[in-house]
Amino acid sequence: MANQAIQSKEYIKSFDFEYVETYSFQQEAYYSETNRNTGEISWHDQRIIDLDKKLNNSSQKISSFQRNDADAFILISILETDIVNLPSWLCAPIYRDAIIFYNKKREIISALNICFECCYMETDKHINIDADERNYELLKSFLNSKGHYIR
Numbered sequence: 488m489a490n491q492a493i494q495s496k497e498y499i500k501s502f503d504f505e506y507v508e509t510y511s512f513q514q515e516a517y518y519s520e521t522n523r524n525t526g527e528i529s530w531h532d533q534r535i536i537d538l539d540k541k542l543n544n545s546s547q548k549i550s551s552f553q554r555n556d557a558d559a560f561i562l563i564s565i566l567e568t569d570i571v572n573l574p575s576w577l578c579a580p581i582y583r584d585a586i587i588f589y590n591k592k593r594e595i596i597s598a599l600n601i602c603f604e605c606c607y608m609e610t611d612k613h614i615n616i617d618a619d620e621r622n623y624e625l626l627k628s629f630l631n632s633k634g635h636y637i638r
Contacts (some may be wrong), residue, residue: 492615495608495622499566502596504588506553507562510535511635512546513583535585536598536611546585550633558633562586565625572620574606582609584635603627603637 493501513533535543552558580602588597598611606623608616627637 490609490613490615492617494570495616495618496567496569498597498599498610498614498616499563502588503590504554504596505591506551506589507559508551508587508589509549509630509633509635510542510546510585510587511549511583512543512585513581514545514547514636534582534598534600534609534611535587536595540595540611549630549635558629561629565622565629566618568619568622568625570617570619573617574620574623578605580605580607580609584630584637601626 512535533543533545535546537543550558580600581604582600582602584601584603586599586601587595588599590596595611599616600609600611602608603623603626606618606620608618610616631637
């Protein structure tokens with residue numbers, strides 16, 4: 488069965504959030520060539536949270552902001568970008584950046600895993616998020632401005 492896919496602008500309008508945290512994970516300090524894709528760790532199978540909503544062991548919180556902050560409006564604007572050119576790479580994503588959305592009760596309502604190498608996003612519910620090539624450029628710039636290191 489193929490994964491469900493929705494556009495990024497539909498995704499960001501599908502829930503109401505109180506605040507956001509951005510994360511970096513699966514970086515080289517944690518995932519070295521010696522333990523890469525061993526039985527212990529597989530880069531391609533990792534997401535920011537597991538089924539129990541526990542953070543990935545390699546995760547590092549980079550930033551956070553409230554729903555009414557300017558950063559939230561920038562993020563929403565980026566995700567609302569219309570699709571003109573949908574990237575379609577033939578590689579498997581390795582998620583290294585993520586955005587987690589929380590409600591007023593401090594519960595995770597959605598987690599967005601991002602692979603900038605192959606321009607691919609997927610939620611914690613395994614829903615593919617279709618986005619324009621510009622979304623990835625804008626997201627990369629936005630996350631870099633928050634302190635992420637994205638190659």
